[in-house]
Amino acid sequence: MTHVVIAPGGFDKPEMHQVLQQACAMAGLDHGDARLLRGHTNAVILLEREQTVVKIARRGTNTEDVARTVAFVRHLMDLGFPTVPLHPIGQPVIIDGHATTFWHYLPQPPHPVTAAQLAKPLHALHTLPTPPLVLPRHDNIAAIRRSLATTSWLPGRTLAFLNDYADQLAHALTTVDFALPDGVIQGDPQHRNALHTGQGEAVLCDWDTVTRGQPEWDLVTVEIHCRRFGHGQQHYQAFADAYGFDITRWSGYPTLAAIRELRMITTNARKVPQAPSSQREVERRIAALQSHDRQLRWNIL
Structure with a gap:
């Protein structure tokens, strides 16, 4: 390529x-x-x-x-x-x-916002009254398919695997019984999409992905970032305790986690022509997906 x-x-x-x-x-x-x-x-x-x-x-x-x-x-x-x-x-x-x-501009210390600090603003977002503007509906499966349709550098066999896997997950999603009320969600809540205020709290930023949808998508994103990027189980558990809902104890967690991880992989795969240094990381994530490795530590892109 x-x-x-x-x-x-x-x-x-x-x-x-x-x-x-x-x-x-x-x-x-x-x-x-x-x-x-x-x-x-x-x-x-x-x-x-x-x-x-x-x-x-x-x-x-x-x-x-x-x-x-x-x-x-x-x-x-x-x-x-x-x-x-x-x-x-x-x-x-x-x-x-x-x-x-x-x-x-908010000057930042060298350490990122913790997962626990995300809990309060995320809960506030998820319980907002309906805003006076129309937000798009959250749809990870559609985003995955758009990314795969515009990714040409991967081998055909790999693209076929990813498309088949997306189809399997789309079917599994139809059986998920969501536990939380539909509302406004950030779409990509994580340590780098929040900032320290300088007063021991955090504020959310990067609103490009804000949509209406199920809060479970935001919660599973936080869990994935804790698990995949080395923050650890204790870090995630502090978030779940502060938020008041542990996504990993909910029946729909395996399906949502798999879909969200696939979106993170395919989004970065689509961007490889503009960010060639990310190609090796995308390839190792796909290889781990094919071997069912849920614990592989990902490198930040």
């Missing part, structure tokens, strides 16, 4: 810098000390003097989806919900079809 190394967000570097420069000019912000913070999916850039984080949505992102995210976060801010606040300007800023948003 031939890889094309490009900048975070699927842009080439000159394009990313041009979008950043123009968006900051429209927002009245100085980008002279811009520094990349994260970039596996979107380009997340710190303007240190401005104490502002700029997020340039990945190439191909629907600008209406970004506008909906902004509207949802503004709703959360009006409620006093624990979220990273938006910078007080009109947004998203659209540059040549690319959506850019601006967020208040």
Whole structure:
């Protein structure tokens, strides 16, 4: 496979810098000390003097989806919900079809938010009244199939295995009896999608995946991150105790965990052409899936 190394967000570097420069000019912000913070999916850039984080949505992102995210976060801010606040300007800023948003910067200690610290804001999210905007329905199976349909670098036999496995899990999902009320879910709650406030608590961030659905999907995502990324059972149990529901003791857990892990694998498989350094990790995850290894420690991508 031939890889094309490009900048975070699927842009080439000159394009990313041009979008950043123009968006900051429209927002009245100085980008002279811009520094990349994260970039596996979107380009997340710190303007240190401005104490502002700029997020340039990945190439191909629907600008209406970004506008909906902004509207949802503004709703959360009006409620006093624990979220990273938006910078007080009109947004998203659209540059040549690319959506850019601006967020208040929260300086972080070297250690990530713990799973237990996720429990309080997640429970608050799951019990929110219906927001005054329409959110999409959560659908992991559809996301898995979209990723597989656009992944061409994997061998045909491997793609056939992953598609067959998705079909099996889709059938198993029809028999799951959910225990918690349907509501707003974050979609990808994990240690890196929350930030320390500096007061011993955490706020949620990265709202691109917010949907309506079953809270069990959020809870199983936290469990997977604790198990797969080395945080450990004690770390997860502290979360379950604080939240008040242990997903691993629920009958639907094996099916939801398998589906969520498959989505994490296939999403990263789709991104390999833009992030070639992730190919080896994706391959080892697939090999572990084929050998039914539920304890393999994954490397963060």
